[in-house]
Amino acid sequence: MRMANLTLIERIETYAGRPEELIRVLQLVQNALGYVPKEMEQRIADALGVSVGQVHGVVTFYHLFRTRPAGRHTIRLCLGTACHVLGADRILVAIQQQLGIDVGGTTDDGRFSLDVVRCLGTCSLAPVMMIDEDVHGRLTPEKACAVLASYAARGEERSE
Amino acid sequence: MSPHELLVCSGTACRSAGALEVHARLAAAIEEAGLADNVDLTETGCMGPCAKGPVVRVLPDDVLYTEVRPEDVDEIVREHLRGGRIVRRLLWEENVTSPAEIPFFTHQHKNVLVNSGAIDPDRIEAYEARGGYEALKRALTEMTREEIIEEVAASGLRGRGGAGFPTGRKWRFAYDAPGDAKYVVCNADEGDPGAFMDRALLEGDPHAVIEGMAIAARAIGASRGFVYVRAEYPLAIARLRTALDRARVHGWLGTDVLGSGFDFDIDLRIGAGAFVCGEETALLASIEGRRGAPRPRPPFPAQSGLYGFPTLINNVETLANVRTILRDGAAAYRAVGTTSSKGTKVFALAGQIRYTGLVEVPIGTTLRELVFDIGGGVPEGRALKAIQIGGPSGGCLPADLLDVPIDYESLTEHGAIMGSGGVIVLDDTACMVNVARFFLDFTASESCGKCLPCRVGIPTMRDILVRITEGEGEPEDLDRLHELATLVKSNSLCGLGQTAPNPVLSTLRYFEDEYRAHIEDRICPSGVCEALSTPFSIDSDACTACGQCAKVCPTGAAHGTPGEPPYAIDSTLCIRCGACFKVCPFGAVTRGARS
Numbered sequence: 001m002r003m004a005n006l007t008l009i010e011r012i013e014t015y016a017g018r019p020e021e022l023i024r025v026l027q028l029v030q031n032a033l034g035y036v037p038k039e040m041e042q043r044i045a046d047a048l049g050v051s052v053g054q055v056h057g058v059v060t061f062y063h064l065f066r067t068r069p070a071g072r073h074t075i076r077l078c079l080g081t082a083c084h085v086l087g088a089d090r091i092l093v094a095i096q097q098q099l100g101i102d103v104g105g106t107t108d109d110g111r112f113s114l115d116v117v118r119c120l121g122t123c124s125l126a127p128v129m130m131i132d133e134d135v136h137g138r139l140t141p142e143k144a145c146a147v148l149a150s151y152a153a154r155g156e157e158r159s160e
Numbered sequence: 161m162s163p164h165e166l167l168v169c170s171g172t173a174c175r176s177a178g179a180l181e182v183h184a185r186l187a188a189a190i191e192e193a194g195l196a197d198n199v200d201l202t203e204t205g206c207m208g209p210c211a212k213g214p215v216v217r218v219l220p221d222d223v224l225y226t227e228v229r230p231e232d233v234d235e236i237v238r239e240h241l242r243g244g245r246i247v248r249r250l251l252w253e254e255n256v257t258s259p260a261e262i263p264f265f266t267h268q269h270k271n272v273l274v275n276s277g278a279i280d281p282d283r284i285e286a287y288e289a290r291g292g293y294e295a296l297k298r299a300l301t302e303m304t305r306e307e308i309i310e311e312v313a314a315s316g317l318r319g320r321g322g323a324g325f326p327t328g329r330k331w332r333f334a335y336d337a338p339g340d341a342k343y344v345v346c347n348a349d350e351g352d353p354g355a356f357m358d359r360a361l362l363e364g365d366p367h368a369v370i371e372g373m374a375i376a377a378r379a380i381g382a383s384r385g386f387v388y389v390r391a392e393y394p395l396a397i398a399r400l401r402t403a404l405d406r407a408r409v410h411g412w413l414g415t416d417v418l419g420s421g422f423d424f425d426i427d428l429r430i431g432a433g434a435f436v437c438g439e440e441t442a443l444l445a446s447i448e449g450r451r452g453a454p455r456p457r458p459p460f461p462a463q464s465g466l467y468g469f470p471t472l473i474n475n476v477e478t479l480a481n482v483r484t485i486l487r488d489g490a491a492a493y494r495a496v497g498t499t500s501s502k503g504t505k506v507f508a509l510a511g512q513i514r515y516t517g518l519v520e521v522p523i524g525t526t527l528r529e530l531v532f533d534i535g536g537g538v539p540e541g542r543a544l545k546a547i548q549i550g551g552p553s554g555g556c557l558p559a560d561l562l563d564v565p566i567d568y569e570s571l572t573e574h575g576a577i578m579g580s581g582g583v584i585v586l587d588d589t590a591c592m593v594n595v596a597r598f599f600l601d602f603t604a605s606e607s608c609g610k611c612l613p614c615r616v617g618i619p620t621m622r623d624i625l626v627r628i629t630e631g632e633g634e635p636e637d638l639d640r641l642h643e644l645a646t647l648v649k650s651n652s653l654c655g656l657g658q659t660a661p662n663p664v665l666s667t668l669r670y671f672e673d674e675y676r677a678h679i680e681d682r683i684c685p686s687g688v689c690e691a692l693s694t695p696f697s698i699d700s701d702a703c704t705a706c707g708q709c710a711k712v713c714p715t716g717a718a719h720g721t722p723g724e725p726p727y728a729i730d731s732t733l734c735i736r737c738g739a740c741f742k743v744c745p746f747g748a749v750t751r752g753a754r755s
Contacts, residue, residue: 020467022449023432027391054450061451061608062432064391076392080353081548081584082510084598118435118602119353120392123510123582124173124210124517133394135176 008032012047019050022058026065035066063117071106071113073151075131080119082126087140091127092116094141098148111152164199164241165219166190169277171206171363172395173517174213178230182214185233193237205364205399207277209264210517212252217277222258225250264515267534269496271504272480273520276364281399284406287367293412295486299375300420303486308379309335312482314490316502321347321438321475322553322579322655324501324568327482330472333462334380337470342382344373345466345473347443348389348396351435352551353602354582357506358476360518362389362396365480366403370426372479374412375486377424380472385426388443391433400428435552435606439654440473442608453608454654475580477506498524501567511548511584514539521566528562531585541745542587546670550579552599552606553659555666556592575666577659589742591688592671593678597625599663603656614657617648621664631691633679641668687751693736694751700726702748709740709749 011028015021025044029036036059045052059065077095079088092103095114099107106113122128125137129144136147168174168183183203190199207215212226216236223246225236232250239245248254252262259265279286287293299308313328334342346369350358362369373385389397404426407413415423429447436442437452444466446452465471481503485493494502501523507530510516514536521530527547531537538544546556549566555576557564564570568578586595600622609615621644624637645661645668652658668675677683684692698709698718703726709718710727717734720727726748729740741749 020447020449023446024430024449027430027432057451058449062434064431064433081551081582081595081598082354082516085511085584085586085590085595117392117433118606119351119355121350121356121359121390122172122176123354123356123508123584125176126510126516128176130392135172137173137176 009043012044016047017049019048019054022048022050022055023062026055026059030065034070035068038067066113068104069106069110071110073111073131074113074115075129075148076115076117076120077129078118078120078122078127079116080123080126082123083119083128086126088127090141091129091139091144095129095144095148098145112148164221166199166201167204167207167217167219167278168202169205169207169213169215169217170203171210171213171277171360173206173210174215175395177213177227179214181230182216182228182233185230186216186237189233189237190241193242195237195241199241202280203282204279205276205281206273206360206518208268208273208517208519209515211515212517217259221246222260224252224257224259224262226252263533264517264519264536267521267525267529268519269504269522270520271484271496272361272368272477272506273364273518275368276360279365281364281366282402282406284367284403284410287365288410291487292367292483293371293410295483296371296374296378296412297418298486299378300418300422305335305379305381308375308486311490312379312485315485315493316490316497317478317481317485317493318501318568319475320477320481320505320580322550322577324578327474327478330462330474331376331379333460334382334470334472337463339470341384341467341469342380343466343469343471344377344380344382344385345443345447345471346373346385346387346479347438347440347473347475348387348393349431349438349443350390350393350476350580351438351606352553352580352582354508354510354548354551354584355580356508357518357581359390359393359396361476361480361506362393363399366396366400367407368480368483369400369476370403370407370413372474372482373426374417374424375482376472376474376479378422380470382472383423383425385424386429386447386466387426388429388431388437388447390431397428397430404428434608435602436608436654436656439656442654443473444471451608453610454656456653477581496522498565498567500569505566505578505581507566507581507583509535509583509585512538512542512587512590513585523567524565526563526565527557530566530583531562535585538585538587542589544585545588545590546586546592546595548584548586548595548663549582550577550662551582552602553577553655553662554579554582555662556586556595556670557666558670561670575662575669577662589686589688589738591629591684591686592667592674593625593629593684594688596664596667597622597629600625600660603660607656607660611651611653611657613648613651614653614660617644617652618657618660620644621648621661625664628675628678629684629689629691631678631682631689633675635679637679638668638672638675683751685751687736687738687741690736693738695731695734695736696729696738696740696749696751697731698727698729699748699750702746703727704746704748706745708743708745712739712743714739 705725
């Protein structure tokens, strides 16, 4: 854990004095940790030579930065136009019921985080969700729940 | 047997439908059958008909197989590749074998998408074999910088990202602007819900975009470029990375390209999820590592852009047009399109339309050709209600405007915009007030908050729409919406706020009846707004007792005996979910009067 953190800090240091790399550095941190912890904001600010306010401003401005730990799988349910007219609302309700979490939340077992996004650009498959980097399309509430169940099964195989 | 080439579409849509498994099975089956020397298997970018994916095209016979499953692969190899017999059950339609016979393809005119779906985007050699980088070569060895700009200006190309600004003029501004350094930026922050042409282009033909950027850089005198691409597009990012590496290895990027003294390289910048970053000054702020807030123009980015230097910003599709202009000449390019809008435009078809997907047509094609001849119309026998074009900045056009030609001026005149080319088809189950509310929800949450008209005006309009959909509408609301829309449109700082009222204005213009039904009669005619829903009933004359309504009814309210019309709906059990209304093939289910 400490080693991993050191490496990350070192990687941040490679951007020392380059404020224009702030978003890239935040992406690096989020990719490594799954979110941007509050404590990291000061370190990033010091390394890049910007104020911590500026770092926090950027973190909270962009939707993709998380300030809380994420689950092992991130669900991004699309609420774009095509998905909306084809019933994304009902899918959202079904997912929330199945996982027992709200948008922005993470399941108690740490398996799933649920986010909603405005358009995944796969409107031809609407309604759509992305889990990590995989797109699942033509969803119905039942199909969405089945997809989640398949990830749950896979996750257990991996950890046991 | 004769040699074959198999093209497997592996765009994002086909991938999610299982294209990679199909590809893997094909590779194994071809190997097993001992055909590896005779068959080329190629993973391509998007071929367009996403609704029919995964699609596999067999050349030179030109047979298109649709909805191919891994378990179909052995039959394709055995029957088609070995036996020379077409696998008929996988065709688009019975006896329709080739794209040359399918209206979805024959009504298109491919220029920008010509390589997408035809070549392996990861192989630069395939791009070069089809004339790739010839235009850049011409720009570097045969043309002066002024001549390049003149050619682009003469072509009549206009920005494909939304506003339609003449590209040649934009290049001229950046060329004329004094600066020690200049930049070229490709705007690939495709944020409009409903638009996915930039994603498909980057996935299917990334070199066309890189070549366009390099030509632009040569013309304006830039030595560095950026592609700002959405994080939501991992496949496009991966393909772009590979393409940039290959272009460097092949000497199309780097120092002293082709010995011409031209130095140019491109960096990727991955977005972090903010719709407003599609606006050019916000995008530049984001590349500089800041919050994506727009700033007033002038100065325009062409004068003072990235880090204060002159910066040319073009959209993905615009840049992908450049190489044809230089290769074939402006005159050939101008031969397609209308008097004021030249060339082709890529449209993304989605929503309640049979063939969702990506298509390219000459500018000036009518909405009818786009939605019916190419898109196959509205599925399940429902009626077309509206076409939403241009995303959150665009508008909803009613079915009686189907013969409007799609060009910048005509769409603006009718209250929509070309935008990036997202087309969402809405059938008669859509509520237009709800659609307007949806877009304002979107723009309200994506407003950066810098200027007041946008920050406050959009949520205020949204709240009125919410009230209307919840049955709390007042007769004065229509005037309030008009007034607010006009205020926000004329006083917002950037394009987001200036265009956000368009969905409201266009639905008020064409669907005022629906607003009035919500406000005055407290009815949502399409049954979408729950607070205004009424029980359904069945028109006994139209009912054929097919039993579909009873099958989908979750509460048993719809009931009857198959073959003995009519069915009926018990209003005390009806939960107004609308499932029967949607499923009835005969339009026999109607909304009852409000009690």
